[in-house]
Amino acid sequence: MSNLKSPKFNTVKVGFETSDDSAVVELSNGKKIIQTVDFFTPIVDDPYTFGQIAAANALSDIYAMGATPTFALNIFGFPIKDLPKEVATQILKGGSDKANEAGIPILGGHSVDDKEPKYGMVVNGEVHENMLIRNSGSIAGDALVLTKPIGTGIVSTAIKKGHIQNELEKTAIESMKTLNRDAAKIMQKFKVNAATDITGFGLIGHLIEM
16 A cells, blocks of 8 residues: 555635636645736727736736735737738737836746637736635625726727727826836725626626626
């Protein structure tokens, strides 16, 4: 018989049951790590800005759960034969600059030849047990606090169709590429029952999850 001890598996603290923004795993030493993945197709024409928005969006999942990002990996799909390499360079630079702003390194990633550009990140972080904020803890009577204006999905669709005023477009883009880091720091100073990153499913969709 073998004398090897059975491995001590990590404990899943947050899985997919409650549709939280990130997964949280407790290691055998008690330390908790958090991870998310997020990527999408371009929602603006400028490749550098697209890279910034995609990176900020991925990082938001970590911030929404009261965690601190530690490093990221790129996920990149790009039509190599159809678009200039400079476009790819600018997308990745936008992501890199946003990661630098967040104070984390990008330690590689994976790319594929794809018919339509896609960019995003896997973001890893860490969180203390008493700082972890889920999306499922809201209770009747809670005040709803929005840290950014909603409606960017509608604006993004209008941008694609060319039906939008330049000033509104600039305002929406500035909001989408802004990190939620400062809002997350303020959130940690208060008793917050629940939080989530509003993207993709809009306000109503995320409220249903909460």
